[in-house]
Amino acid sequence: MGDNSAGPRCVALVGPYLSGKTTLLESLLFVSEAVGRRGTVKEGNTIGDSSPEARARQMSTELSVASYEYLGDPWTVLDTPGSIEIVQDAFNAAMVADTAVVVVDPDPTKAMAATPIFKFLDDHEIPHMVFINKIDEAAEVSINTVVTALRECSDRPLVLRQMPIREGGEVTGYIDLASERAYAYKDGDASERIDIDEVIPVFIGAGLHDHGVRRLLKALRHESPGATESAKRMGFEGLSEPAAQVFKTYHMPHAGKQSVVRVWSGEIADGATLNGSRVSGIVSLQGHETTKLSKAKAGEVVAFGRMDEVHTGEVLTPSGERPGSVPDWPDPVAPLYAFAITAEKREDEVKLSGAIAKLIEEDPSLKLEQSRDTNELLLWGQGEIHLAVALERLNSKYHLSVSRRKPQVAYKETIKKTVDQHARFKRQTGGHGQFGDVHVEIKPLQRGAGFEFIDNVVGGAIPRQFIPSVETGIKEYMSEGPLGFPVVDVAVRLYDGQHHAVDSSDMAFKTAGRMAMSEGLPKCAPVLLEPIYHVKVSVPNEFTAAVQRIVSGRRGQILGFDAREGWKGWDTVEVNMPQSELHDLIIELRSQTQGIGTFDFEFDHLQELTGRIADDVVQSRQADAAQ
Numbered sequence: 001m002g003d004n005s006a007g008p009r010c011v012a013l014v015g016p017y018l019s020g021k022t023t024l025l026e027s028l029l030f031v032s033e034a035v036g037r038r039g040t041v042k043e044g045n046t047i048g049d050s051s052p053e054a055r056a057r058q059m060s061t062e063l064s065v066a067s068y069e070y071l072g073d074p075w076t077v078l079d080t081p082g083s084i085e086i087v088q089d090a091f092n093a094a095m096v097a098d099t100a101v102v103v104v105d106p107d108p109t110k111a112m113a114a115t116p117i118f119k120f121l122d123d124h125e126i127p128h129m130v131f132i133n134k135i136d137e138a139a140e141v142s143i144n145t146v147v148t149a150l151r152e153c154s155d156r157p158l159v160l161r162q163m164p165i166r167e168g169g170e171v172t173g174y175i176d177l178a179s180e181r182a183y184a185y186k187d188g189d190a191s192e193r194i195d196i197d198e199v200i201p202v203f204i205g206a207g208l209h210d211h212g213v214r215r216l217l218k219a220l221r222h223e224s225p226g227a228t229e230s231a232k233r234m235g236f237e238g239l240s241e242p243a244a245q246v247f248k249t250y251h252m253p254h255a256g257k258q259s260v261v262r263v264w265s266g267e268i269a270d271g272a273t274l275n276g277s278r279v280s281g282i283v284s285l286q287g288h289e290t291t292k293l294s295k296a297k298a299g300e301v302v303a304f305g306r307m308d309e310v311h312t313g314e315v316l317t318p319s320g321e322r323p324g325s326v327p328d329w330p331d332p333v334a335p336l337y338a339f340a341i342t343a344e345k346r347e348d349e350v351k352l353s354g355a356i357a358k359l360i361e362e363d364p365s366l367k368l369e370q371s372r373d374t375n376e377l378l379l380w381g382q383g384e385i386h387l388a389v390a391l392e393r394l395n396s397k398y399h400l401s402v403s404r405r406k407p408q409v410a411y412k413e414t415i416k417k418t419v420d421q422h423a424r425f426k427r428q429t430g431g432h433g434q435f436g437d438v439h440v441e442i443k444p445l446q447r448g449a450g451f452e453f454i455d456n457v458v459g460g461a462i463p464r465q466f467i468p469s470v471e472t473g474i475k476e477y478m479s480e481g482p483l484g485f486p487v488v489d490v491a492v493r494l495y496d497g498q499h500h501a502v503d504s505s506d507m508a509f510k511t512a513g514r515m516a517m518s519e520g521l522p523k524c525a526p527v528l529l530e531p532i533y534h535v536k537v538s539v540p541n542e543f544t545a546a547v548q549r550i551v552s553g554r555r556g557q558i559l560g561f562d563a564r565e566g567w568k569g570w571d572t573v574e575v576n577m578p579q580s581e582l583h584d585l586i587i588e589l590r591s592q593t594q595g596i597g598t599f600d601f602e603f604d605h606l607q608e609l610t611g612r613i614a615d616d617v618v619q620s621r622q623a624d625a626a627q
Helices: 021-031 052-057 088-096 108-123 143-151 213-223 227-233 348-361 384-398 464-478 508-524 541-553 585-591 612-626
Strands: 009-014 065-072 075-078 099-104 128-132 161-167 170-176 181-186 189-194 243-252 256-263 267-271 281-286 287-291 295-297 301-305 336-345 367-370 377-381 400-404 412-415 418-425 434-444 450-454 488-497 526-540 557-562 570-576 598-609
Touching: 009 021, 009 088, 009 227, 021 065, 021 075, 021 213, 052 336, 052 384, 065 213, 065 281, 088 108, 088 243, 099 108, 099 213, 108 143, 128 143, 128 213, 227 256, 243 348, 256 295, 336 348, 336 384, 348 367, 348 377, 348 384, 377 384, 384 400, 412 434, 418 508, 434 464, 434 508, 450 464, 464 488, 464 508, 488 508, 508 526, 526 541, 526 585, 526 612, 541 557, 541 570, 541 585, 570 598, 585 598, 598 612
Parallel strands: 009 075, 009 099, 099 128, 450 488
Antiparallel strands: 065 075, 161 170, 170 181, 181 189, 243 256, 256 301, 267 295, 281 287, 281 301, 336 377, 336 400, 367 377, 412 526, 418 434, 434 488, 526 570, 526 598, 557 570
16 A cells, blocks of 8 residues: 655656557646646647647657645656657656556557566566556457556556446446446546446556546555655665755756756755755746745655756765665666768857757767767667657757758778789979888788788888888878778788988878878779678567568578567567668667567678679769769
C-alpha cells in the first residue's frame, strides 16, 4: 500500500507513441478539478504539449509538468513523449517519480512497443502500474489477450485488476477484480456502482472520456509509494541537509535557464546557495504557466531559476557534496542518426554551437561532434524526427536557420604497387631561386599500419635540415590522394636527392616532396577503402530473420547472433557493415520491428572497395571538388 502521509507525490506518464498520455493527463486534471475544461490534442489547447513543435506535430516533443490535488493530496504529473526517438525525457522523469503509469493501447499487436519502457523501469526498480487506454475503441478486443501480450514485455508479473463490461458491441463499464464490484461508465461523471454475480480475477479506461480515471486516481493515492519511500530508493534517506535533484533543464526565451528538480529532503528557499550557485527564483509548473514560490519542500517538483552551472542529473545540496548513497544518473540514450549541419547565415556560425549546447542541456540524448575525418559538424540524435524537432527548436527559440545534409562517409585510399619516383622543383626568379631534388620509394603497408616515413639519405645528398620539409610536403599531399581521399597505409622512403648551396630551402624541398607524391601515387595502383563498422543489432527474436534480410540488403556480413543479455525474448545480431549503409539503418530497422529495434556500433576496420560502387564514390567526389 502507498504512504498517504508522505507529502507531495509525483507520477510519470510513460508509454509508446499515440497511446494517449497527454489526453490522460488532461483527464486527470479535469477529474481532479485542477482545470475547469479538458483540452484536446487536436484542438491544441492542452496543458501539456505547449511548445510550437508539439502543437505543429500534435505529439509530445518534450516533458510537460502539471499538478493537481486529489482528496487533499498534492500530486505532480510528468507527461512524457512516447516516440522512441524522444525517450530520454521519459527515462529521466521516471527516475524521480514515486510511480510510473505505463499507458498503452488496447491492441495486443502494439504491446511490444512498451518493452524498452518496462525494461528501464524494471532495471531501476521504479514502481509502476499499467493503464490500458482507449478502451472505448476496443469493444471487440479481449483484454486478457492484451495483458498476455504485455506480460511478454515485462520482467515482473502483471495482474489484471479490471475487466470491461460489454453491451451491444460497446464497453459500458468495468468490473473491479480486487473489490469484486462492477461500475457503469457515465461520460464526464463518476461511474455508477452496479450489482454483479461472481467474477474471475492492469487498469482500463479511456482518457478522452474520463473513463477509468477516477479509479486510476484512487489507485495512485492508495498504492503509490510516498516521497519518503522514493527518497530511500534513490539513496537520499537520512540526509542532514536539504537535497534536490535536477531531472530536466529548460532554456526559456525570457526566463533564462530553469532547472526542474525533485526535492528529496528538507526545505529549499529562494535565494539559497546550492552547489555554489544561487537559486534565483522558485516556481511551480502547470504546462507553460508558472507560479512563484518562496520555498520548496521534500517531495515537490519545482523549477529553480538561473542556475547556469548545474546540469540534468546533478544532486544539489548546500554543501555541494553528493551523498555517496545516491546512484549515478543513467547515461543518456546513445545516438543513432546524424545530420551534417551548417548555419545558413555565415554570421550565425559563432552562436550555433552555443545554441546547440543549450538544446543538449534540455535533451542529453542529442550530441554535437566535429568529425575528425570529414571536418563536418554533426548533430546526432535518435532519428530523423528527433533531429527535425531539434532544428525546429533552434529556429523558434534562437532564430537560427540551419541547413542539413547526409554526413559524408570517411572514405580513405591506399596503394597496391611499389614505385620509385624522382621529383625536382626548380625555379629561377632573378635573385635567389628555388631548388629541391628528391628520390623516393613509395610502397604499400599492411592495413591499419598508417603512414611511415623512412630517411635513408646518406653522404649529405640532402642536408639534414631539409629532410623534415620533404616529409611535410609528402604528408600534405596525402591529405587528398589521386582518388580525392586521405591516403593511408603507405610507407615513403627518401633515399637520394640533390641540393643547391644557395637556392635550396625548406620550401623548395617541401614542394619537391609534394611533387614526388602527386606524380608517383597515381602509378601505385590507388584503391578506395571504405570504413567497416562492427554493429550489434538488438530486436525481439521474432524479428531476427528480418534483421538478417536488412543486413544482407546493406552489404553487411553476419557474424552471428545470441540472446540479448538481460532482455527476455530478444536477440543481438552481430554484423560488419559499411559506414555508407549505416546512416538510415535505424529508420528501416524500426519500420520492420514495431519501432523498437536498436543497435550500437563502433569503427572496426577499412576494407577495399572496387567496382561500380567505388566508381560512383570517386566520381561524386570529383564532381564536388569541381564545384
